[in-house]
Amino acid sequence: MAEFDKRKSADYLENKKKIQELKKRSSGAVDEFFHEKHEEVFSGMDCLECANCCKTISPIITQEDMDALAKHLRISVTQLLKAYIEMDEEGDFVFKQTPCPFLDTDNKCKVYESRPKACKQYPHTNRRKMKQILDLTLQNSLTCPAVWKMLGDFGLLS
Ligand code: SF4
Ligand code: SF4
Numbered sequence: 001m002a003e004f005d006k007r008k009s010a011d012y013l014e015n016k017k018k019i020q021e022l023k024k025r026s027s028g029a030v031d032e033f034f035h036e037k038h039e040e041v042f043s044g045m046d047c048l049e050c051a052n053c054c055k056t057i058s059p060i061i062t063q064e065d066m067d068a069l070a071k072h073l074r075i076s077v078t079q080l081l082k083a084y085i086e087m088d089e090e091g092d093f094v095f096k097q098t099p100c101p102f103l104d105t106d107n108k109c110k111v112y113e114s115r116p117k118a119c120k121q122y123p124h125t126n127r128r129k130m131k132q133i134l135d136l137t138l139q140n141s142l143t144c145p146a147v148w149k150m151l152g153d154f155g156l157l158s
Contacts, residue, residue: 001050004145012142015151019138022154027131034137037150038125045146051099051107052143058094059118061085066093072114123147 022030061069070080086096095101102110109115123144124133140147 001145004148008142008145008148011148011152012138015138015141015148018151018154019134022134023131025131027129030131030134031128033154034125034130034150037153038146041146041149041153045149048107050145051103052145053122054103054107054109054119055099056143058088058098058100059116059122061093061095061116061118065116065118068114069111069116072111125150 022033025033059065066077066080066085069084070077073080075083084095084101085093088094100109102115104110109119121127123137123140123146124130125137125147127133130137137147137151141151142148
């Protein structure tokens with residue numbers, strides 16, 4: 001983490017070039033690279049020692065997520081919206097505050113079983129058609145040390 005904090009900004013331009021290079025590759029090759037790296041990097045990563053995503057950005061929250069969260073918290077969706085959720089500039093529902101209101105002091109998620117789908121999928125590096133989200137992945141390299149590490153390895157394999 002200390003290395004990530006020190007190098008993430010300095011590596012951004014280099015990673016941007018790597019993303020441009022990845023955009024020239026086939027969709028299958030991009031998926032293959034990220035899926036392999038996702039397994040490798042996350043096998044050595046403890047998210048409970050990081051929680052940077054929960055501390056600094058909000059997931060997009062769908063209606064389905066709201067229903068699940070409200071049920072988990074035993075409150076109504078209206079109460080959930082009022083207490084925790086707002087609409088951002090792009091018209092997406094997000095948590096009002098960062099760090100996330102459901103992040104516990106030990107970095108565990110207080111609503112883990114009912115957390116939003118976007119939380120389950122973050123940082124999205126094992127999804128199909130990664131080529132569609134390369135710009136988002138570059139952005140995530142400033143938040144998620146796992147993504148930063150994956151992009152760091154790209155030059156070694158290309
Ligand atoms: S709901 Fe849980 S997993 Fe999602 S941002 Fe909040 S603490 Fe993190
Ligand atoms: S930022 Fe990345 S490494 Fe850190 S907790 Fe989130 S998914 Fe895990």
